[in-house]
Amino acid sequence: MLGPRELGNSPGVPFASEFKNLDFENTEKVYKWRSTLELMRAVMVLKASQSKPMMKHSEAIFRGVQRVLGTRFFNALLRRSFFGHFCGGEDRQTIKPTVQALNDHNIRCILDYAAEADVVEEEKTPETHRESARVGVVAARVYDYLGEEECDRNCEVFMRCLEAAAEQERGFVAVKLTALCRPVLLQRMTTLLLTIREMWSECVVDVKDLRVMREVSAGGMASKVDRGAAHYGDMLKDLKVNREEFRAIMNHLGIALSKEEFDRLFRSLDTENTGSVDYIEWTTGLNLEDMLTVPERHEHHLVSYSEPTLAVKGLIKQLHDRGHLPLMNEEESMQYLNFVDRLNRIATAAAEKRVRILIDAEQTYVQGAIDHVARHLQLKFNGRFPLVFNTYQTYLNWSLGRVLRDIERSQRRGYYFAGKIVRGAYVVLERERAREYGYPDPIVPNKAMADANYNRCIQLCLQHHMRSNVMFATHNQESIEIAVRLMHERGISRDNGGVFFAQLLGMSDSLSFTLAQESYQVYKYVPYGRVDQVMPYLLRRAQENSDMLGSGAKECRLQ
DSSP states (O other), X not given: OOOHHHHOSSOOSOOOSSOOOOOTTOHHHHHTTSOHHHHHHHHHHHHHHTOHHHHHTHHHHHHHHHHHHOHHHHHHHHHTTHHHHHOOBSSTTTTHHHHHHHHHTTEEEEEEEOSOOSOOXXXXXXXXXXXXXXXXXOSSOOOOOOOHHHHHHHHHHHHHHHHHHTTSTTOEEEEOGGGSSOHHHHHHHHHHHHHHHHHHHHHHHHHTTOOOOOOOOTTSOOSSOOTTSTTGGGGGTTOEEEHHHHHHHHHHHTOOOOHHHHHHHHHHHOTTOSSEEEHHHHHHHSOGGGGOOOOGGGGGXXXXXXXXXXXXXXXXXXXXXXTSSOOOOHHHHHHHHHHHHHHHHHHHHHHHHTOEEEEOOOOHHHHHHHHHHHHHHHHHHOSSSOOEEEEEETTBTTHHHHHHHHHHHHHHHTOOXXXXXXXXXXXXXXXXXXXXHTOOOOBOSSHHHHHHHHHHHHHHHHHXXXXXXXXXXXXXXXXXXXXXXHHHHHTOOTTTSSEEEEEXXXXXXXXXXXXXXXXXXXXXXXXXXXXXXXXXXXXXXHHHHHTOHHHHHHHHHHO
């Protein structure tokens, strides 16, 4: 049986009756535990990271130094500089001093094995479309697909990471789904899911004779939408259709149903027994698991999160036969089953070890599939304990609406909502892709709007905090101050109220340590792996710090 401290949302460290602003400028409290050499290294790394020209050509500079010094001496130099500042160590043993030092100051760790899988099939080459995923990405890892065996090896990496995380109380592990399957499969899954959304929206618009046009606001909460806009179907979530309107939708799609078949289908989708069907019921009822083409010899591998009714299966078959809904072919279906098996294995082990999972957000053209998988894992594993966290990027137009929908889904199905709120990592890629394919830019116009979105998500999550856990992963002091004040106003416990704060190791220590000293639940994102394998990560960390000049300059000043 889980204790209240594990579940969160329970009494803990009380707030004083008067709210007191946190002092993030107190140098002595934040840095007194660090040695002089560590402080000197931090200043050197942060100042180097603030050099735009150096960071722009950092990869070439690093490679050049490596050729001059040789791999052995170059790696030794990195251990004493960038690697030592941004990474916890090279393996489970060498990260222990870092983990213990943070734990001693009331800061826990999110562990991430930041290297690629240990064994790489040299004769294989990555799928070329993944190269585009690297463009402009400074805050996320990018995996190449080298085959199903490579995905199995990545799964083993995450399993080992779970074991390391289980050695600390309330551990977290970051999981990137493109490491566990073919990225093209996630793109295919997202396309199918978007087809289901668009089908709903187009039919609702036609049946209800709505005249709609696009009007996307900062949070993606819009009353008017454009059929050409990505994810516009989400914006019609609140519309419901009654029995007669649903029959009209079936007629519009050319679906032939007897009265008995129609009644069974409507009952299957009307899960709330309201006499109507809405967007959530429609998109939940039509599952990807029902769109597989599985050879008979492999049907025993099929893992479904909910038992599909014969009525829904019949609807999907007719939708496919009439060209409305494509199905996955046999190869895609088997890759999907392998993917689900890996996820279930990781989540089951995490549940046994009481280690929470943070599912990373990725590009919008695969994010629909990631959301789908995350919600199903939450339905299966978050009933009694908030185990699986999905990630929400607030630089996306529809981010606030997406958080609101997933909170509503969790309330309807009776499981814990668990989310990590971030600003986002794929600005350049998303905008270039939108221009290339001619669809509206999914990114808000400027950073101020992304910040406003973030702060609105804070308010929404804390408004629904009673059966939810949320992690605010941010280096933005204003956002943290907003969250802290709202926690005080709502009486949410600092140390076990289900609210977490997170920053990267080596960055924003003034935020992390100040929060920890006031008994908030604080985490550092701690990557580890061999020096030569985490080079791409180190470059991205350095580049990200270059984009956060204000924060870096402030830390140098404080130190």
